[in-house]
Amino acid sequence: LEEKLIFEIGSTDTTGVDFAEAPKVASRLGSLARTDSIGMPGLSEQETVRHYTRLSRQNYAIDLGLFPLGSCTMKHNPRLNEKVARMPGFADIHPLQPQSTVQGALAVIHELAAWLVTLTGMHSVAMSPKAGAHGELCGLLAIRAALEARGDARSVILVPESAHGTNPATAAFCGYKVEDIPATPDGRVDLEALKARLGPDVAAVMITNPNTCGLFERDMKTISDAVHAAGAFVYCDGANFNAIVGRVRPGDLGVDAMHINLHKTFSTPHGGGGPGSGPVVLSQALTPFAPLPFVEKQGDKFVLVEEETVEDHHAQTFGRMVAFHGQMGMFTRALTYILSHGADGLRQVASDAVLNANYILRSLDDVLDAPFGAAGPCMHEALFSDKGLAEGFTTLDIAKGLIDEGFHPMTMYFPLVVHGAMLVEPTETESKAALDQFIMALRSLAERAKAGDEALKGAPYHAPRRRLDETLAARKPVLTWSEPDLAVAAE
Amino acid sequence: LEEKLIFEIGSTDTTGVDFAEAPKVASRLGSLARTDSIGMPGLSEQETVRHYTRLSRQNYAIDLGLFPLGSCTMKHNPRLNEKVARMPGFADIHPLQPQSTVQGALAVIHELAAWLVTLTGMHSVAMSPKAGAHGELCGLLAIRAALEARGDARSVILVPESAHGTNPATAAFCGYKVEDIPATPDGRVDLEALKARLGPDVAAVMITNPNTCGLFERDMKTISDAVHAAGAFVYCDGANFNAIVGRVRPGDLGVDAMHINLHKTFSTPHGGGGPGSGPVVLSQALTPFAPLPFVEKQGDKFVLVEEETVEDHHAQTFGRMVAFHGQMGMFTRALTYILSHGADGLRQVASDAVLNANYILRSLDDVLDAPFGAAGPCMHEALFSDKGLAEGFTTLDIAKGLIDEGFHPMTMYFPLVVHGAMLVEPTETESKAALDQFIMALRSLAERAKAGDEALKGAPYHAPRRRLDETLAARKPVLTWSEPDLAVAAE
Amino acid sequence: MRYLPLTDTDRQEMLSVIGAETIDDLFIDVPAEARLSGTIAGLPDHASELAVERHMGALARKNLSAGEAPFFLGAGAYKHHVPASVDHLIQRGEFLTAYTPYQPEIAQGTLQVLFEFQTQVARLLGVDVANASMYDGSTACWEAIGMARRITKRGKALLSSGLHPHYVSVANTMAKFTGDALVHQAPTLDAATDIDALIASIDKDTSCVVVQYPDILGRIADLTPLAEAAHAAGALLVAVVTEPVALGAIKAPGHMGADIVVGEGQSIGVGLQFGGPYLGLFGCKQKYVRQMPGRLCGETVDAAGKRGFVLTLSTREQHIRREKATSNICTNSGLCALAFSIHMTLLGEKGLRELATLNHGLAVQAADRLAKVPGVTLLNDGFFNEFTLVLTKDAREVVRNLADKGVLAGVSLGRLFPDAPAIGNGLVVAVTETVTPEDIETLAAALEEELA
Amino acid sequence: MRYLPLTDTDRQEMLSVIGAETIDDLFIDVPAEARLSGTIAGLPDHASELAVERHMGALARKNLSAGEAPFFLGAGAYKHHVPASVDHLIQRGEFLTAYTPYQPEIAQGTLQVLFEFQTQVARLLGVDVANASMYDGSTACWEAIGMARRITKRGKALLSSGLHPHYVSVANTMAKFTGDALVHQAPTLDAATDIDALIASIDKDTSCVVVQYPDILGRIADLTPLAEAAHAAGALLVAVVTEPVALGAIKAPGHMGADIVVGEGQSIGVGLQFGGPYLGLFGCKQKYVRQMPGRLCGETVDAAGKRGFVLTLSTREQHIRREKATSNICTNSGLCALAFSIHMTLLGEKGLRELATLNHGLAVQAADRLAKVPGVTLLNDGFFNEFTLVLTKDAREVVRNLADKGVLAGVSLGRLFPDAPAIGNGLVVAVTETVTPEDIETLAAALEEELA
Incomplete structure (x- = not known):
């Protein structure tokens, strides 16, 4: 059954909420009272519950099965995290309450910050960025502030080819000139090309490690040393921290700034596109420039350092990135996850994530081309290409075919350095049985695509929708619903 | 995709729960330590969430659509009720805590009891019965105790043909002899037959009002008077109280005892088969015999009257029906529902429930036989028969056809007084749009069954399962899972 | 009002289809003297969600919660x-707001859970079969006594002094109707259970011996001699378990010869809730299954040959057998059984x-x-x-x-x-x-x- | 551990398929000096759900909650x-644990919600189109200033003294990079807003005027004259709404001529949460849609001709355009948008x-x-x-x-x-x-x- 839009089933006279009667008072709205119809449809509670329950059933989700989106780290979201985030002491406090009334909340931020700093071997952490891309912004702002503080304006940011799209976008958004660094044939940053490009105009290198080919940048320390020697900073995209948490500390590799997607490594739910949270760990060199606000422990009190309270002791801060203190609702979840796992569990997270990815790589590299497979193990994701598929068959066909097998597709056509890339990240929360089922499905699809099974090109057949016309959507954008034109309808 | 059983996917080595390490102590279990393998499979949290999430999607539920089961009153379950029931002050208190520490819980029971007594116009209410059938037991126990108290042992209970199956079962379970009373052609109790049967051996009449034909027993007061004149009591099955709440008080009709299914009239969720809750309102005559425990207000304190505290002031109680105090978790939900609706809202509940049922009756009585339709309006449910369907087509075919139309079937083959009965109860929480869609679906099915559309006999086609072999299940019962016999499997 | 979707316009349109002037006209069968003309006096009108939540929250805070x-x-x-995922899962609308699975084609979720639950309970209790749940431990205990009467055709039950006194009260209440003779006395402050005394009391009229394990004072003892003595006299042993977690550490009653094992399942998944809803567990030997009360779920196949589950052996039940049913139980503790089963699956x-x-x-x-x-x-x-x-x-x-x-x-x-x-x-x-x-x-x- | 399903047996089997001895062998690309041989010192090991819940609960109780x-x-x-049904629905696993809807065939639930959300937001703000959400009001405000720069090719923005000072701070932080000139001063304790002063300050370099409505002191004023003055000078009017409930009572900024209307959607469905996650609302006139930042959902049809929804106009976005994107935003506030949309649907x-x-x-x-x-x-x-x-x-x-x-x-x-x-x-x-x-x-x- 199709689910109509709320605009097609609701009415402006129906409501699913009751209120006490409003006091009779003289309005203070002056001439501004809104008298036009807003056109906002309402539904009773039952109709509302049904509408969204039915809609939800048209989604795929981790709660339904393996979600092998490379670089997105779709792992299990523990339900304890949800319960904790909803405790009234966390969910129902205002960001501007007097600090004496939010000591527990400040303690959570402080405790989570301590874990992140220790796990990464860095010096400090900026907690307020709202998501990974926002964290990148934070890192670049700190780097810029540090360069300015030494009177050293620089205009270029180097970004390897295999970087996440957000990296160059962020750098450009900050007014930097972006230059690419090529990859080596084994899928890593070309160290020599990088060294050759370093110079007094380069502010920073943005590098993803483990990188988007699912490989660890073996030369990371050498790169950092070279970058530092050239007076620039190393920004690390921490989207793939899941692969190394508890086993490798980025601080030991010379990183100056790295964002951590709490919704990837630390299991806060993706929610169909957010909210995320992107704290940024900083080296000692960048720490003085960290944004406001932040939490400090003074004696047995936690203090929120913001404009009112910053005084002299953090005068070099680059300022505020968001209205309040970041994603508290994600902090409580992430801290709950971290405490649940502990140091031993987090190390096991990385171990099992990498084990699962290598198991997939080796279970399929006989039927799918693994461009870097010969060179050794991968980290937390297995990369395949479309090489060897029959003429006219693409990565897209395999991806859509997975839907009919009951799985979400892998990441497609990313990273760009591999043709028809298929990037598979199983995560550590998948059982061997689930992996085996997925491997069997992907193997059968690979065989069909190599054999040229035409039926595959029509997939998916067993989903709420067949392939959707994205071109039409972009050519004639319909972004809001409007009442059908009755005159047209009557024709 | 099919979902395997936990025994097929889990293992005894896997767990989804962590515990602190147990203290090392000398066991006090003596020789009783359980050393055999229990054979209990475990799953990690993610596997558990997936298993039950996937299984849930094979169910139909009110949250997905109209659920027109006559006499079952599948109405919307407000989510506030769920939230309130989970408040730690209600969900996390022990039934034997000192009364000083559970004053709020006792207040809930007392407040709900006051509403039930007022809404029914009765004298008191026994709160502890665990479900409707248990409430019937409570009513009969009170009646028996009252008869015994006056030294008047009686052995027969009269039950109309159209009664719920629980009524005779309960009477028999209590050691009474059950005798049927026939129905009149217009679907009501045959008053004259009833009067004729009354005598010194009759303990009580059990009557459902509104009755299971969806009709109000017009002679209810006359019946009660006759029963009382014969020295017997009137038990009313209150399963259909939803039709009259706020508009009619059973106490005004001479009822001595009536159970109220909180999961029907007062919206506590059915949960796939319970838990229910069946408080029993009692007349003044039966009140002295009410079961323990119960709540009394003494000054500004609430007191739980049980064995320890009953002393003399309730010496005639027939005793205890359950270990503790009844379904507290249902009380909080029902009281929340009642306070949300208030006296005006509850009256509207009955009004809209009856309006919706009559709308269905009149929208379909041209294509489906409505055996009592000519006689006037129905109450909260519309009754149809299979008269006029093509040779070989049955109520079952129409019911299974509804599944393919996206609805749960109506109650079938009940009440027994109508051939091939279809009993449709929409409830008051359905919108007109939902009713119109249902009417359209049922109309089309009726037309197909009259036209002899053979395809209908295979329905459902679009459900998680086709028709299931119930005969096989009963002939060779497989009630638990056991490991497949490997020897057999190898053959 | 937020739960009532009909607008006044809807109501008028519907009345005109029905051919009635007002909703009152639909209540003409109610005797005039019993028809209330307005809302019932002395009761408040409807209230906002906020107001109701405040009121109930204030009452909740008047209790000292266990935590x-x-x-x-x-x-x-x-x-x-109880792990947080248990409550999350039982709140899925498809579980929470479903009815008893009378239409198995669209109730396989509930049915498969019940089949799994029955198996888990049977293994935990050490019996062959278990039903799909009862109201609670105390009513399950009484049902077991009644079942023993039906099997043995005898009417005297010996209740251990270690049996929960409320369970004894419930049985006494019911026995007034059925005429069962129940033998019971309060326990003494003794380190040993009353098993020897029970063995000595068994006679040819005894339908069953009912013993709690661990008992109300927390004592545990091997039930094997008691089972043997009961069986020798043609009586059944009914074991009652009020703390199912114990069976992760101590021998299952079914493995010590108990014929019927009942219990209170609240410990696993359900929570305290001031006494209810709770979860009656009920299991027995295979040979007694057709005398068992309560719903049973069984495996079968559908018209396409796929494995599926249905409620079965319903010829024992009230909605088919009316006054000949094994019990009058209709609604049981489905959602509590689900919670138990999920928690047990997490535990393993x-x-x-x-x-x-x-x-x-x-x-x-x-x-x-x-x-x-x-x-x-x-x-x-x-x-x-x-x-x-x-x-x-x-x-x-x-x-x-x-x-x-x-x-x-x-x-x-x-x-x-x-x-x-x-x-x-x-x-x-x-x-x-x-x-x-x-x-x-x-x-x-x-x-x-x-x-x- | 409860979230890690692999057993040691599984690990051994998998390693043998891979052809490695130990898991450590899979980390050979990490420079030896950076490989940690054991758990990181000074951190506790894993803990039970009970222990973690206790710890977090103790911290929660140290806060004075608003209720x-x-x-x-x-x-x-x-x-x-916020009605209880909102939180119930956003916890449906299919919403909570889904990813950004890149695969529309199996993400119609999220996509249809976003399409409905965009329509609700556009109607509430009184604009033609709205996006699928931003991080929060403050970042949406900065994005609007950047968008005005792209449209007008001018770099001076006038910020009302009534604009939330934290929003001003965020804009100042970002402007350090972009070189936008931001004109702002603190408000005075005056009953009237600074609209007249803003009108007087508009000049030919002005990209936009940013005004909050109601403003930080709670004041409200007709924005029409300001819109007219801005437009006359070739500048845009950006209106900021931090309390969307207000728009149920007072005129929508879009209806008073605002070109871009941004807001904080937290009031509806989201809750306080100590400042986040919140919900950035972002709407504008149709003609500026291709300069809009953030995700957009659009209607289309599938291969069978059925209506469906997809993310669209992604050529504006970072994952396609890289350094030429309109914004670097990737993750947004999807689940908060869902909560907002459900709450708004309940309200109507x-x-x-x-x-x-x-x-x-x-x-x-x-x-x-x-x-x-x-x-x-x-x-x-x-x-x-x-x-x-x-x-x-x-x-x-x-x-x-x-x-x-x-x-x-x-x-x-x-x-x-x-x-x-x-x-x-x-x-x-x-x-x-x-x-x-x-x-x-x-x-x-x-x-x-x-x-x-």
């Missing part, structure tokens, strides 16, 4: 930690054993510590997670006084057995994984002060 | 009652208007009552549910002292504008439907005592 205090109550209801054998070991370890620590308090004597030789302390004064008073100090100390025998003053100094103390060493010290100190 | 106190804070975040126009009317009515009552307290002056002529009181002493101290008494009195201007001591006696007070008459009396009494 807020050092907590040692048991005696038939136990505080265990590994988790269940760890949980039981942790409970036992903490209980032993607590028993040893509390026995050192002057004025306190430990009654039990053996126990699982619950034991009885004998105090130097009436435990009722001690419990009330400690509650005033914010310590929920246990259940006094005086409350459980008001008619047996001889055992009034007994205090039943339960220790689960939710008890901390600090809680034990707090209780010890409070007892010491109270008994000084 | 526990008379509560009057606003200034960009508002306490509203009827409920939204009732909610707004109730807020305004209570705010008027509170303003009139508080203005009677000696030492308190009401600044505002007009307001919706928030207004500014001028006290006889620094409001920061008053707020802190009242908090110690359990009254959360409002937001002091001293905390918001630490650099503007001249307005330090101002107290911004918000009054929503969650405030009771008793709360108002409590605040009045506490203020009276404090100011005596």
